[in-house]
Amino acid sequence: MSSTCFLCHRCNKPLKISPDLSAMQRRSLEAQHRASPSPKMPVSGKLEDRTSRRRHPDPGRTSQEGACCPFTLLGEPSTQRTLDSIQNTILETFKIVSGQKDVDHPLCVDCMDGLLEELDAQLTLAEADNQKYKSFTERESLVSDEEREVLNAELQAELQSLEQEEARLTQELQDVDQEHARIEAEKAAEAETRELEQQEEQDLKDYAALKMEELELTGELSSVENQLVYVQGQLQSLSKTDILNITFTILDEGPLGIINNFRLGRIPDIQVGWNEINAAWGQTALLLFSLSKLSGLQFQRYELVPCGDHSYIKSLTSDEMLRLFSDGSHNIFYDNKYDRGMKAFLDCLQQFVKMLQKEEGLFLPYRIHVKGGMLEDTTGSGKCYSIRTHLNTEDEWAKALKFMLTNLKLILAWASSKYYSKK
Ligand SMILES: [Zn+2]
CATH class of the missing domain: 1.10.418.40 (Autophagy protein 6/Beclin 1)
Structure with missing residues (x-):
């Protein structure tokens, strides 16, 4: 029995191999054995139909069973490998290395659902574009050469007008940017002015406090000086006194x-x-x-x-x-x-x-x-x-x-x- 372990290419979750897939692999190997009982090298023109290109059935999508993305197996550790499977593996590897074939990767059910939804959306868009192109082609076939020239001229004039409008709007945008920068500078200047005004106010308060202190100290100084003068006078008077x-x-x-x-x-x-x-x-x-x-x-x-x-x-x-x-x-x-x-x-x-x-x-x-x-x-x-x-x-x-x-x-x-x- 094979012990191959597969991982989802998108989310790296391990893939569960459906029992149906195992039975299908076994039937495929039996069919190969019957089709080529000899271990001789197969004819090269039949290599593309060999069963090493296995098809993964989607357990949740029975309608797409067997038609889901095929992928390549490398280094299968099974001991029951046949010469035919080895040849197919080598052939597939050669094609991948030589760029003749893209590498397919296994996907889990959730990633497969997501991928299918994306592909459906892309398909819808492509179909809408296709419809538009078809309608344009039909309309184009109905227009005469003169009308096409006139239309081209009109479109050229409109393009020119639109380019002028674009230039004008670009200039306007630059003006607005400049105005915005000027306003920002003004705001910064106003903030700085407010800060300086607050600083000035604080400085004035400090100055007033210091001035008050100076006045008090000056008063104290003059008082002490007066006392000194008085005491000196007393001392002089006493020193002259004939006690x-x-x-x-x-x-x-x-x-x-x-x-x-x-x-x-x-x-x-x-x-x-x-x-x-x-x-x-x-x-x-x-x-x-x-x-x-x-x-x-x-x-x-x-x-x-x-x-x-x-x-x-x-x-x-x-x-x-x-x-x-x-x-x-x-x-x-x-x-x-x-x-x-x-x-x-x-x-x-x-x-x-x-x-x-x-x-x-x-x-x-x-x-x-x-x-x-x-x-x-x-x-x-x-x-x-x-x-x-x-x-x-x-x-x-x-x-x-x-x-x-x-x-x-x-x-x-x-x-x-x-x-x-x-x-
Ligand atoms: Zn996945």
Whole structure:
């Protein structure tokens, strides 16, 4: 039995071989065997009728059975091949190779249906064309030569007119194309213009924001500049201010020395309260403390601690606190701390005076004797007055304090001229 496998030429689906085809092949082979029982080469003129050109029956088309497209089998793997079939195969191959015959291909039922429909359509068109040609031929035979010439002339004129119309339409098409290109360019330009306008609007907004920021910063700058000018003016004014003269006022015209409206000392006729005397001592200590800071003088042995009406002097050798305030109940018979405090103050004042005499050549009207706690009236009587309360009268004590304040008043005037008048 043959195991030949066929594929559809169009869709490559495997073809099912109909049992009728197998029976037909078998009958054909038997007929061949009967017609040429000998294995000799057949006569060449009969080759075209040999059965290697097999006819495929269409299983769905019984009316076309045996008339469907024949095709050629090559390389049949059957072991029952006869010499005749081999000769036919060679002959068919030769015809195909030499171009005497087209290769036929097997088709499946669906592709065959499609092919037949296409061929039917082509046939219909060809028949319609044939009818038209026939009618034209009949009409042509009826037209005379003169009429044909006239007709040809008319057709030529019509052709010329149509060519002109074609040229005109071509030109019109070109114009329309150009117009279209121009409109496209205009659209692109409009889009670009819109974009630029939006960009300009945004730029204007940014500019306005920056301008506002600039105005704010300018306002801040002018404000700061005004503040600077004001502060510089204040600084200049303060630097010219004689802070010592403003802060301290010493009067020594009366029997008592007065500093910042506080009387320092008391006499039998004027019983100044101890609170006032203590406050006057506080102002005096603050003045000498300020002068020492201003001139950079560091006192030896003592440290001034100005503290209002409770000011005192700290001893640097014994950590003793010597008071510059009293409530009048101090023991007048002993060398009490109040007297020692006032002596210590004189010591500090003398250190400052010595510095002035040495560096500035300034001499004061009342000489200070630190050891005895005395102030000597070198301008007049030459008498010494003790600054202590012990073994002293109120008159002499008050005079000693007044001399001390007079010295301080002169020192104050010198300090004002030295530190503030040049500015
Ligand atoms: Zn197919």
